[in-house]
Amino acid sequence: MTDLLITQEPVAGDAPATGARQVWRRLTARKSAVAAAAVLGLLVLLALAAPLLAALEGQDPNTYHDTLVDSARGGVPLGDFGGISAEHWLGVEPGTGRDMFVRLLYGARVSLLVALGATVVQVLIGLAVGLTAALGNRFVDSALSHLTDVMVAMPLLVFAIALMAVVPADFPRPLLLVFAIGLLAWGPMARLVRGQTLSLKKLDYVSAARLTGGSSWRVARRELLPALAAPVITYAAILLPSNIVIEASMSFLGVGVKPPTPSWGQMLSTATTWFRADPTYVLLPALLLFVTTLAFTVLADGVRVALDPREASRLRVGRGGRESRKSRPGGTA
């Protein structure tokens, strides 16, 4: 999560110190945002503390437990709920009998890293390309827009498969996934930024800033970035979980992280067929993925509202509109 905030640095920098403090105050005032941040913080903490927690449980992610699975029945874990026991807090993996608790923790490391990393890459490239296109001259815009079109038009999974084959086998896989997803899938973000910027350019205060002789870059930094923060963060919050899903899909097609390294995506993809025989195996990573998605979404909402001073008034508008509809036409704005 911290990474996500860092990408929004220009916004905070734009406003004076009190602004940053204001943002913080507005953010912490939203209970849902605080709760979401707490959940994410906990997840990150758990992921970081994976080795410690593993030691606490007395298990490691790669040890096979042949005696804990029913070999004749396809290796389904013995016992209820996927073999949950005092030794294995969240049961064991079918077939191998590896400890689920520890694998989920270690899986969180990879999944969060890949999702965050890829999103950061997407946001950075998307902002750079989108802004440059929208603010540049016709030639620059057309070139960059076409480049964006090429990127959007690339079937991600296919190029990812090809990329995985080309890059040397000893290149760290999670990092490769970050780059593969990030570098191949920034197109929509760039389009969003360009579109929004073009809209904003027409707005009075931006036009005014341009007329009063601000350089493009200055205008971008002072006027556009803060206004862009809201849609960009919203979209980033959508990209994040979808990046986890992309990682899962790549695992499903056999080009995800390398075993024995676990990731939620890899676990989900191997668990697909197990959801009747061993529902726990599917539900655990699915639940974690869902909670993460939800938390990111809620937090992103909060951050967006906190960042965008206009948002507050807008919220009042929305509420006012609703009330007015109940009472009588006409607004309270």
Place this chain on the structure above:
Amino acid sequence: MTTYFLRRALGAVAVVLVLSAVVYVTFYVAPGDPARLACGPRCNPEQIRQVREQLALDDPLLVQYWHFLQGVFTGQDYSAGTAVLHCDAPCFGLSYQNNQQVTDMLVERLPATASLAVGAMVVWLAVGIGTGLLSALRRGGATERVLTWLTLAGTATPVFISGLVLLMVFCAYLEWLPFPSYVPLTEDPEQWAWNMLLPWVALGLLESAKYARLTRSSTLETLAEDHIRTFRAYGVPERSLVARHALRGALAPVIALTAADFGSIFGGAVLTEMMFGLPGIGQLLVRSTQTIDLPVVVAVVVITGAAVVIANIVADVLYAVADRRVALR
């Protein structure tokens, strides 16, 4: 206007050309010998050499690419063993794997993929915009919460899980629907729709959260704009304010995103097609990627790319129509 479209069309061609070149280079560099894969499991070196010669794989990269372009624009002749056959332009060559004309293979598969894309788009627009508007206008309602959670769950669940769950629930347990088996629209429209229903929902839900959020934020943004405030101050009814004015501006970014997504489904809905057994382009793409069947891969990427680019042009036009603040340029 004409020059605008002319310029965009030229741009589209350029984009597609670049894409095809990128594919050629990528697959040229990637490991694996297409001749060996085309030849069969236990070919001896001499046979592989013959196949390589037949497929003209020994030509330099540029020459191969040039032949590809020639085929697209002028067609090409090829040996069927017993006779020389002609493949009319646009000819994407022959599959390395089984010497079928790639153009035919694509044409056979286009209907399934197009059916999926159109239906899923309807689902995600309906669910996404509906949820987004609801949550922008009446935050806190029960319907809104359910829809929001549903769309979130949709995003957080890979289609190979959600698809399987849908199949299990609606086909296996409730038996409300048959297990999807693609029926062409031209053969039996009713069966077509019934069989496509689950794939549409699975893929539509996956995408809808994105749209819900985008709709919500841009609606709020538009509602806060000065002219809307002015209208409201003049006593324009809230309903028509939303329907006539706010929605219009709010939908602009949604349209842009829709175009991009719609186009990329042409090559990207691999997992949905696999899950529901749709004989579409995505399946073809993955299979030919695995066997380094370059003519097929290039053709699919070109078609997908063209779909995306055209969708984008359409989107830009719609964007300009929807949001008058943006001019076509």
Place this chain on the structure above:
Amino acid sequence: MRHMSVISRRVAAAAVSVVLIGGAAACGPEGNDDAAGDGGAQGSAKKGGTLTVLNRQPQKQFDPARLYTSGGGNIPSLVYRTLTTRNREDGAEGTKVVPDLATDTGTPSDDAKSWTYKLKDGLKYEDGSPITSADVKYGVERSFAAELSGSAPYLRDWLIGGDTYQGPYKEKKGLDSIETPDARTIVFKLKKSEGDFPYFATSTQFAPVPKAKDTGVKYAEHPVSSGPYRVVKNANDGEQMVLERNTHWSEETDKERHAYPDRIEVKSGLSSAVINQRLSSGQGADAAAVTTDTNLGPAELAQVTGDKKLAGRVGTGHFGYTNYLAFNPKAKHFDDPKVREAISYAINRTSVVNAAGGSSLAEPATTFLPNQKSFGFTPYDHFPAGKTGNAAKAKELLKEAGHEDGLEITLTHSTAQDFETSPEIATAVQAALKEAGIKVKLEGLEINDYDEKTHSLDKQPDLFLAHWGADWPSGGPFLAPIFDGRQIVKEGAGNYNASRLDDSKVNDEIDEINKVTDHDAAAKRWGALDRKIGEQSLTVPLFHPVYKRLYGKSVKNVVISDWTGVLDVSQVAVK
């Protein structure tokens, strides 16, 4: 030695399914248990109805020249009849070869260097025209054309002049080593003795192709049927196929195929989870459905075994197949037999089997030959690792080899999800060797990369997960490509002798056994040879896969032979 490309391997892995052998095949008679045999529905088989085949992989190749051996022994064999064919019986009986177009399985002469076949009377194509021996000869010749590559290598290796012949399109005069003295007789002249020729003559290359109807690469779209069905539709790259009765086929001349259903619809491109789900629900047309390329995965097996009704609809199949660890015995560390033996001792076959899907889907292997009589299976366990590995013995050997401080090695595997050369198996090996103090670094390669590297002499990894399947149920095609020194391929990526064994004693024995035309006598000698080679620990056999296959609830007359391990679509009835 069926060794397949990416796609076809998966087909076969699945294709290969179904048949018995209760538990440890090593002991006890190989009988049918009732898993295969009578199907879900009761009553005698009747003609009529539509059979649906739900598959993962499309029938991408359908030209008889391009199919590998008999193309998995399924759909193609409904359309193409061949000189000989598989005995369509359950289990071990099904490993026998029987006549098809020919009156017998072939008459050898000149030390099995010449094989003569006579065609039956009254054989007709789908258009009513007669099938002649010249058509069979033409069918064989087509498979030499570069445009129609894909067949097994035996024709090129065995027929006189086969190594240089380029097919009838380039060399119109044909191959002199195939003689057709009259319209019913055909004689094959071979370079060396091949007692297994009748087995090989089951391949689709031995299906007749009328020269006048040959349309080259387009032939697969509308092949001229000699079997009980003809192709009505072959669309989407072989994903959707429809077969209907060939009215000119006569049961009189074909004792092997029953052809009960009137119509067969093949729908492929489905995921295995969906196939198994559809078969178990059996709604509508799915009640009369089977699959020829998908077996029950571990998860589905766990679910099916809990359901009595479903469990009655599962066929069990075996196919001659071995998954093993392959060494390069010339490489650092592995040039020391003690290191190879240590690894053999350390292997935990229980966790390997569990990773491959559990004891119902894989049987631990200590021999290279598959555990079936027709291959000449002779039990041995030269480096007994017990059920879960003998780490102590392994450590001892490592110490003797000078690695008392442990050893670090790399194991190469593929990233395919096939439960064969896939990551799960590799990590199971890694975990077991760790116990013996061997640190294993895993190298996972994308499947094409893996295929190419493991089969190129110069790029071959020092230790990798390998697998080998049977082209027909005999020791020859199983052992020779892996251990015959003359089959080492130095150029390109077609080498299967990963251990580079070139031992004149082994080579000579292979030649000697190939002269034997009595299958049982030959099998005994293949078994003895396997046992002998096993002493050198050039490979570590891991497991033989077992295939479990679900079929629809109104499917009758389920026959699954040990030859293919596949549910035989020519036997199935749906009425």
